[in-house]
Amino acid sequence: MQIKTLFTLSIFVLMNASAFCQKADASKYADIVNSAALKKHLSILASDSLEGRETGTIGQRKAADYIKSQFKKIGLKAPENQNGYEQFFPLLKDSLIASSLTINGEDLLLGIDFYTPLSFNETNKIQADKIVFAGYGIDDRNYSDYTNLDVKGNVVLIFSGKPKKELSKNDNGETINWNFSTKLKTAFEKGAVGVLMVDPNADKISASTMTRNKKTNRYFPEFNAEKNEISNAVLSHQSGRKIVGDDFDNILQTATNGYSLTEIKKEWMMSLNYRFAINHDTLFASNVLGVIEGTDKKDEYVFLTAHYDHLGKKGDKVFNGADDDGSGTVAVIQMAAAFAKAKKEGNGPRRTVVFMTVSGEEKGLWGSEYYSDHPIYPLEKTTVDLNTDMIGRVDTERKKADTLNYVYVVGHDKISSELPIINEAANNNHTKLVLDYKFDDPNDPNRIYYRSDHYNFARKGVPVLFFYDGMLQGDYHKTTDDIEFINWPLFEKRAQMIFYTAWEIANRNEQLKRDKPLPTGTR
Numbered sequence: 002m003q004i005k006t007l008f009t010l011s012i013f014v015l016m017n018a019s020a021f022c023q024k025a026d027a028s029k030y031a032d033i034v035n036s037a038a039l040k041k042h043l044s045i046l047a048s049d050s051l052e053g054r055e056t057g058t059i060g061q062r063k064a065a066d067y068i069k070s071q072f073k074k075i076g077l078k079a080p081e082n083q084n085g086y087e088q089f090f091p092l093l094k095d096s097l098i099a100s101s102l103t104i105n106g107e108d109l110l111l112g113i114d115f116y117t118p119l120s121f122n123e124t125n126k127i128q129a130d131k132i133v134f135a136g137y138g139i140d141d142r143n144y145s146d147y148t149n150l151d152v153k154g155n156v157v158l159i160f161s162g163k164p165k166k167e168l169s170k171n172d173n174g175e176t177i178n179w180n181f182s183t184k185l186k187t188a189f190e191k192g193a194v195g196v197l198m199v200d201p202n203a204d205k206i207s208a209s210t211m212t213r214n215k216k217t218n219r220y221f222p223e224f225n226a227e228k229n230e231i232s233n234a235v236l237s238h239q240s241g242r243k244i245v246g247d248d249f250d251n252i253l254q255t256a257t258n259g260y261s262l263t264e265i266k267k268e269w270m271m272s273l274n275y276r277f278a279i280n281h282d283t284l285f286a287s288n289v290l291g292v293i294e295g296t297d298k299k300d301e302y303v304f305l306t307a308h309y310d311h312l313g314k315k316g317d318k319v320f321n322g323a324d325d326d327g328s329g330t331v332a333v334i335q336m337a338a339a340f341a342k343a344k345k346e347g348n349g350p351r352r353t354v355v356f357m358t359v360s361g362e363e364k365g366l367w368g369s370e371y372y373s374d375h376p377i378y379p380l381e382k383t384t385v386d387l388n389t390d391m392i393g394r395v396d397t398e399r400k401k402a403d404t405l406n407y408v409y410v411v412g413h414d415k416i417s418s419e420l421p422i423i424n425e426a427a428n429n430n431h432t433k434l435v436l437d438y439k440f441d442d443p444n445d446p447n448r449i450y451y452r453s454d455h456y457n458f459a460r461k462g463v464p465v466l467f468f469y470d471g472m473l474q475g476d477y478h479k480t481t482d483d484i485e486f487i488n489w490p491l492f493e494k495r496a497q498m499i500f501y502t503a504w505e506i507a508n509r510n511e512q513l514k515r516d517k518p519l520p521t522g523t524r
């Protein structure tokens with residue numbers, strides 16, 4: 002009886018499976034994800050005319066327009082509750098309008114004697130009659146430059162860096178990171194009205210610092226912007242000398258050697274006038290989304306993502322980012338074409354498939370962060386995010402016989418136990434790549450799990466798989482990440498493998514189980 006029941010059951014399962022296969026066979030459509038089509042798109046996205054697709058620039062706009070035009074042509078819809086294919090997110094673009102610093106009636110020269118960092122300043126003017134020396138500006142359990150020091154209403158002069166010894170450790174045994182922003186916060190809490198900082202290792206204000214400071218501006222996602230509470234300037238050694246006098250070089254030597262500065266008690270009665278203006282512009286970057294509506298499970302979602310932004314250009318050198326992440330972007334476009342064709346022939350996915358190419362990735366995963374904090378579709382109904390960032394090349398560091406037949410898969414052992422089963426079956430049945438899980442090792446120092454857009458889905462509990470060719474050396478983030486180095490047969494095979502995986506997840510009966518803990522750790 003039992004055996005018989007089992008027997009009938011397995012026949013039933015078998016028939017069901019084969020009927021299902023006949024109804025919607027992914028391999029009928031996988032060919033649409035082919036080298037020629039991928040190459041056609043990539044030759045546009047990775048061309049010099051897109052200027053490296055830097056977030057917030059014209060190059061990024063051009064890339065977004067191209068992707069939109071392809072989504073339209075393929076027949077994808079824009080998300081219903083959104084005006085068009087793009088989800089815009091705000092960025093701040095700051096620039097210094099003017100800055101002047103006068104000490105004891107003497108004007109210091111911007112760019113030579115001092116500069117005004119954009120990242121921690123807001124338009125302000127301050128006036129003070131006293132400058133107080135506060136060592137490294139550190140107030141730590143074991144080492145404090147502020148012991149018996151009253152800085153209320155005064156400007157403090159500090160050195161960057163920290164003492165080599167003395168500082169206390171955190172729970173992991175690391176000394177606490179006293180960076181510029183922590184020091185500014187501390188000075189603010191102690192009641193100081195301004196901070197002048199001297200970098201012991203930078204005699205002069207360098208031209209590149211000024212270029213960075215004056216021309217490149219600051220792009221910052223508005224939703225992430227830090228609050229600036231205390232005005233500050235960075236001084237050259239010559240300017241430090243003007244304030245401190247003859248002792249400057251002794252103190253400098255002590256700081257350069259990383260010795261304690263707590264014994265040095267100094268203050269200078271001198272008038273200080275510091276005024277500067279910073280302009281904030283708000284720019285908008287975007288995520289581009291196209292949708293194929295599902296059939297009987299259309300309220301559940303499969304996401305296929307990649308980032309379309311890259312590093313822009315330096316002078317006349319363009320970072321074309323053919324692999325990073327032109328490859329993932331064009332793979333998403335062609336997977337969309339394949340699903341669209343299937344839909345046209347009555348084989349559309351059961352779940353809604355959302356094709357999303359994001360920007361801001363190279364700046365810090367901004368686009369996907371924004372999406373995951375402002376989701377258009379419920380994240381608990383988003384069954385998976387399959388993210389692709391660089392799948393077109395061969396890892397120069399991989400010394401194995403399978404260099405022309407592998408892909409790194411990251412995330413398979415997290416959030417859902419069903420991920421590896423589905424992904425491996427799709428691969429075994431069709432593409433037969435070597436799936437390499439080395440970057441899933443929690444001890445892997447590259448921390449790949451946290452370094453592309455899938456992370457922003459994972460942190461919200463959405464199961465993710467990330468596909469990646471392993472390029473970290475070689476041409477990674479260089480101007481030589483160009484289309485002529487793409488390995489087309491391998492690229493095609495990887496993209497098809499992702500397509501097969503997406504197809505299965507879009508058509509299976511159940512949403513992916515979320516039966517494993519969320520990854521610990523943060524970016």
Ligand SMILES: [Zn+2]
Nearest residue numbers: 325326390391
């Ligand atoms: Zn990338």
